[in-house]
Amino acid sequence: MVVTIAGKINALVIAIVVSMSVLVTGFTSISEYSLERDRLLSGLAAQATGGPDLALYLFFGAEDALTASVDGLLLPEPVHYAVIFDTEGEVILTRPSANRDKKPQFAALRKGLSQADSGLSSLDAAGHEVGGGLPGALLGADRYFHLTLPLVSAVNPMQEGISQEDFLLAASRPAAEKARHVIGYLQLAVNQRALLLQVLPGILLVIVACVIFALLCLFLSLAFTRRITAPISHLAKVADGISSGNLEEPVRVSGSGEVRDIANIINRVIADVSSYKKERDVDHQLLSMKVEERNVQLSRRNEELNRAVKQVTKTKNRLRQMAYYDALTSLPNRRLFTEQLSLLLKLSNRNSQMLALLFLDLDNFKRINDSLGHSAGDLLLREVGLRLSGCVRDSDVVAHYVDNTAKIDVSRLGGDEFTVVLNQVDKAESAALVAQRLMTTLTEPMLIDGHELVVTPSIGIALAPEHAEDVEGLLRCADTAMYHAKSAGKAAFLFYDSSMEETGLERLALENDLRKALENNELVLFYQPQVDTQAGKVVGAEALMRWRHPEQGLIPPFRFIPLAEEMGLIAAMGEWTIREACNQVKRFAAAGVVLPKVAVNVSALQFTPSFSRKVRAILEETGVDPGVLELELTEGVVMGDTSTSVQALGELRDLGVSLSIDDFGTGYSSLSYLSRFPLDELKIDRSFVVDAVESEEGASLVRAIVAMAQGLGLKLVAEGVETLEQYDFMTATGATVIQGYLFSPPVPADELAPLLSPWHFQEQIQGLEGNIQR
Structure with a gap:
């Protein structure tokens, strides 16, 4: 009853204060x-x-x-x-x-x-x-x-x-x-x-003041009611303590005579309860001693059983890990992947759902193993596995795809193929989105053994049941699509198409013909002039390889150069290109035609420790001035191994050969190499030339590249210039040496000779300048 009265008093005070606060x-x-x-x-x-x-x-x-x-x-x-x-x-x-x-x-x-x-x-x-x-x-x-x-x-x-x-x-x-x-x-x-x-x-400030006032009133109300009901509340707590057996000390309270009488009665009860509790405690102590002894025995036995269960579970998990998971990347191996894919195919077929298989192969992974060692390749594979796992849903399957005859140990160091299974796919475009996300994630630079590496994947996508309904058929379709993605230029993804089977046969025939191209003298060089717009003459020409196929005619390099790299023929074809370009310079000189410089592209696979010795031998064999030869290297060539690259480039400079960075800015390497490597020239990629006249951001980027090159004392060549607007922007920015269809497409050597005459392009340049001024 006391608590109810105190509660009513407090409720009345709260109601009054809240009403006043709301009104204010x-x-x-x-x-x-x-x-x-x-x-x-x-x-x-x-x-x-x-x-x-x-x-x-x-x-x-x-x-x-x-x-x-x-x-x-x-x-x-x-x-x-x-x-x-x-x-x-x-x-x-x-x-x-x-x-x-x-x-x-x-x-x-x-x-x-x-x-x-x-x-x-x-x-x-x-x-x-x-x-x-x-x-x-x-x-x-x-x-x-x-x-x-x-x-x-x-x-x-x-x-x-x-x-x-x-x-x-x-x-x-x-x-x-x-x-x-x-x-x-x-x-x-x-x-x-x-x-x-x-x-x-301001309104919130008033509300805060009202809340503070209400809390103050509530505090005063609680203090007042507590003072009135404190003695009786104390007796109630004592009674609760007695009922639970937790109170043995006599009760001392201050208050009226009735409160003292109640306290005396409670004290007598406490004395009786204490006497009974002592007797009960003695019996409880004896029983506890027997129970504790038995608990010790049971605990010892339980610990022994737990150790045995843990050992068995640990052994079982280790055996499962060894049987079903890749020791290098901790991803499912071929065995577990095949079992899971088979189960998912059955579920997809039963539920009439689409399933997608993504087959990934890392581009140029062998080059990383050869240049940095297999330990760096292992670290790279682990990082790829982690990135792949972070890009897919928990319900999807990521596996490190290796040969089923290989053991799960370090003998699989060269495995660079991965698979991703997407179950419950609503449409084919969803698989394409995942493939693009995987490519974006994998192409972010990785720091491996102090080297900043960028790897790109080629991805083939096969859908079930559209392309195949069993595990082997789906793997074959995805592998075929991946192979075509790699052939199309790498760093891309393709969906499987039945026409790829025919393309595969055509590719096989093209590979066979390519092996004979060098022996049958089917390779030729075309030359695209580089024009100095200030002097109005050709200051050099880039040698571009073409293949005169006896049946298919002239085949462009994008069709056979990737094949040559995969087949290991690019080194021999690269040496032939350098030798043929030097011999053409000699033939021009014998005919009274001067070609000041000939530029030759160097493949990343061609840039080996013995490359400088091969260039020296070709120069000695042909007898041309080394200053006439310019080697165009991509950023990936010089950034593979910095110390080795610096040494190799230094040897080439000692020969007197000029060095140029081709397709500058399209890679992922650090710009600091421009100041550390012995370079002579920088070529602005065609993509930047196009962007420069289409957006202000592209124009700002080209200006920055030109300013940087000029600050480092590098020559500049703008390639891919095809329009008057591109010509105007590049020459005004400071890139006065132009290479592109605006002046001439790549032409055979006999068509290049007339273009090398002094002042050949002077009239065309004056016409361009006149159009710009108008």
């Missing part, structure tokens, strides 16, 4: 909102009509100045947009322009107002009149105060020949001496909800 908060909120609304609207009206700016800009049609002035009125956060109307209600300007279709009709805003009156209306998004107080702001975020102000001029708008000085002079006259002509209207839309948010900090 409500009154203050409404007052603050109204004051802020009137202050904002008055300030906007004064700012808009206090000076002649808006009327001046509107009178003379100064749209930019009018826009700037109107934007100044939009600085307060609650002001969402502004509209300028002419006297007929036609919209002249809306700021921001995105609110052009959200404004109410002019007639509705000026309804019941004379021409020179200011108007204020409160409307919702549908244009209906709504309340303008605090409740209205709480009800909807689409409610606005629409303030319409007439823009007046002291000059008659029909009068002609008025200058801005006349207008300002008329506006500066005293009000009694000037006429007022309404030349337009300004509408300002103030969002009621945003206005409420502006005064919300």
Whole structure:
């Protein structure tokens, strides 16, 4: 009963305090909102009509100045947009322009107002009149105060020949001496909800004060009721302690005579309970000793069983790990992958769902093993496995695909093929999205043994049941698609298509023919001139390999160069290119034609420690000046092993050969190598040349490349220049040596000879300059 009374007293106090707090908060909120609304609207009206700016800009049609002035009125956060109307209600300007279709009709805003009156209306998004107080702001975020102000001029708008000085002079006259002509209207839309948010900090401050006051009142109420009911509450707690057997000490309380009588009765009960408890404790102690002895025996036996179970479980898990998982990457091996894929195919077939298999092969992985060692290759494979696992769902399967006859140990160091199974695929495009995500993740640079490496995957995608319904068939389709993705230039993904089987046969025939191309003298060189636009002459030519197939005719390099790299023929073909280019220089010289420089591309697979010795031997064999030969290297060639690359490039420079970086900027290597490696020239890739005239970002990038090259003392060649706009930009930026179809496509040696005559391109360059000036 005591607790109930105290609770009622506290509840009454809380109810009174809360009611007062709500009333104070409500009154203050409404007052603050109204004051802020009137202050904002008055300030906007004064700012808009206090000076002649808006009327001046509107009178003379100064749209930019009018826009700037109107934007100044939009600085307060609650002001969402502004509209300028002419006297007929036609919209002249809306700021921001995105609110052009959200404004109410002019007639509705000026309804019941004379021409020179200011108007204020409160409307919702549908244009209906709504309340303008605090409740209205709480009800909807689409409610606005629409303030319409007439823009007046002291000059008659029909009068002609008025200058801005006349207008300002008329506006500066005293009000009694000037006429007022309404030349337009300004509408300002103030969002009621945003206005409420502006005064919300003040309202929150009042609420906090009310809460503090309520807590203080509650604290005083609790202290008062506790003082009254403390003795009886103490006795109640003592009684609870006795009932639970936890109280043995006598009770001492202060209070009236009735409280003392109750305390004496409780003390007698405590004495009886204590005597009974001592007897019970003796019996409990004897029983506990017997139970503890038995528990010790059971615990010992339980520990022995647990150790045995852990050992068996550990052995079982180790055997499963060895049987089903790749020891290198901890991914499922071929055995587990095949079992899971077989199960998923059955489930997909039963549920009529699509399943996708992605077959990944790392491009040029053998080069990493050969240059950095197998330990670096192992670290790379682990990192690839981690990245693949992070790109797919938990329900998908990632496996390190290795030959099923290989053991699960270090004998599988060369395995660079991975598979990803996507179950419950809704459409083929979903598999393409995952493939693109995998490529993006894998192409991010990896730090392996202090080397920053970038690997790209070639991915083949096969769908079940569209392409195959069993494990072996699906693997074969995905592997075929991956093979074609690698043949198409690597770093790509392709879906399986039945036509790929025929393409595979064609590729096999092309490989057989390519092995005989060198022996049958089917390879030829075409030359694309590099023109100095300042001197008007050819300063060099790039030697480009072509294959004259006896049946298919002239085959471009993108079809057979990747094949040559995979087949291991690129080194021999590269040596032939250097030798043939040097011999052509000699033939030109014998005919009285001077080719100042011939540039030859060097494959990454061709750039070995013995490469400089082979170049020396070719130069000695052909007897040409080493300064005539320029070797074009990609960023990947020189960044494979920095110390080895620096040594090899130094040996080539000692021979007198010029060194150029081809396709600069398209790789992922650090730009610091430009200052560390002995380079002579930098070639700006065609993709940058195209982007430079299509976007400001591309133009800024090319300017930065040119400035960097000039700062490092490197020569510049812009390749792939085909249009007048590209020519104008590159020459104006500082790349004055141009290579591209604008001057000449790659041509045979006999067609190149006439282009090498002095001043051959002078007339064409003058024509280009004339077109640029026009």
